[in-house]
Amino acid sequence: MAPEPKPLRNIEGLLIDVGGVLYQGDEAIKGSVEALARLRETGTSFRLLTNTTRTTRAALAHKLRGFGFTVEEEEIVTPASAANAVLRRDGARPHLLVHPDLLPDCPPEAPEPDAVLIGDAGEHFTFENMNRAFNVLIGGGKLYALGKNRFFRGSHGLELDAGPFVAALEYAAGVEAILIGKPARDFFLTAADALALAPEKVAMVGDDVESDVEGAIAAGLAGILVRTGKFRSSDEARAKKGGAHVAASLGALVEDFV
Amino acid sequence: MAPEPKPLRNIEGLLIDVGGVLYQGDEAIKGSVEALARLRETGTSFRLLTNTTRTTRAALAHKLRGFGFTVEEEEIVTPASAANAVLRRDGARPHLLVHPDLLPDCPPEAPEPDAVLIGDAGEHFTFENMNRAFNVLIGGGKLYALGKNRFFRGSHGLELDAGPFVAALEYAAGVEAILIGKPARDFFLTAADALALAPEKVAMVGDDVESDVEGAIAAGLAGILVRTGKFRSSDEARAKKGGAHVAASLGALVEDFV
Secondary structure, three states: OOOOOOOHHHOOEEEEOOEOOOEEOOEEOOOHHHHHHHHHHOOOEEEEEOOOOOOOHHHHHHHHHHOOOOOOHHHEEOHHHHHHHHHHHHOOOEEEEOOHHHHHHOOOOOOOOOEEEEOOOHHHOOHHHHHHHHHHHHOOOEEEEOOOOOEEEEOOEEEEOOHHHHHHHHHHHOOOOEEOOOOOHHHHHHHHHHOOOOHHHEEEEEOOHHHHHHHHHHOOOEEEEEOOOOOOHHHHHHHHHOOOEEEOOHHHHHHHHO | OOOOOOOHHHOOEEEEOOEOOOEEOOEEOOOHHHHHHHHHHOOOEEEEEOOOOOOOHHHHHHHHHHOOOOOOHHHEEOHHHHHHHHHHHHOOOEEEEOOHHHHHHOOOOOOOOOEEEEOOOHHHOOHHHHHHHHHHHHOOOEEEEOOOOOEEEEOOEEEEOOHHHHHHHHHHHOOOOEEOOOOOHHHHHHHHHHOOOOHHHEEEEEOOHHHHHHHHHHOOOEEEEEOOOOOOHHHHHHHHHOOOEEEOOHHHHHHHHO
């Protein structure tokens, strides 16, 4: 029997996925601009929670404003921005192996690193840069990964994402990476903490049943799957079986919720 | 309890790793030139068995002579020449991701590849080259690896070997590499066969506890770890636990052995 979903009347804050929930392709998803405005009017706490690892929060905020959203950079949580909190908590001094475009959101490079923070560095995954990261790890450093995706469809066809290079360093140094992005438990907890709410008072809204919804529920949050973005009909049964709510869209959810 | 190591008095031939056993950086390891000469004088069978996949056998023989060794190209066994036979057997058409220096020993690059042959490409492990290999694999290609070593001590400190990049492509494309070099069982057996000796009459001497020593023992040979090259003190307990002998160096070993 499916577990009973957490009742939404207890929820005081929302974590909202971006791609497939706020916008799709080159435009806002119907009702989502109004939904975000309504959350703001009613003083409902929220953060935008995305796994983007090649775009800064500033660039993403700029893009969303172009779609008509009112959004501040500080309302966006990415693996890079969460990395700051995770590394501080662990007292880790990172060497960075990330795309230069992402540097503004990352913790600063430490002079005497005892950890590696790796993201989708693209053409910056050179042999020299991989060696530098490896030498930190083989000296006893921890490996933090913004994500472990395998590949994506880029402008030149299929391109390697961060995952293969994470796997390379794991193999080289005999370590296991600490994942920072969704569905890592810490990512949801850090975001709930940013809302100053206990996890059980927070719901994650997303279109990815595995990464968004199941990840959030595993971390003790409520999970809400929306039927937009990459949602497929087979996801609905899986989400409900896992104790999630399902809503037609962010717009429909906020109408019922607020 | 650790298994009893094979008694060395039964050993009639040696397979000797090259980097970290015969030489280190730009010079012969103390006693190794004399050790090889002594083996030759006493008529003890040996082959140099190396996963070095950056140089041809001819270039390696030349380099070793420069360090003072007397050695013939035919006494060197490498994965690259073995690859020719393996790929022919499988009817595979390879795309090559190897160091350009190794090309003379490799099968030719196929115009329409359905496989990837990967070696220690060093600085040629660029994002672009990794992507090219990945696109062959994701189209259904097989992955052949000359070696899967993790790292080695180069002139600039510890450097990544082919292994991490093999692991990266395995993870990216969801495939498992077919290993040609050490610690592949066939590689040790072929080399023992070249000495016209049964595997239990042969000992592998190396500085890599996993690839040299454990690999050889798994193939039925004796394994001898030397405390030179990339040896780290923690390797000794692991080697002994696996039933290996440990010697200070090749020189010290041959003094006791012959």
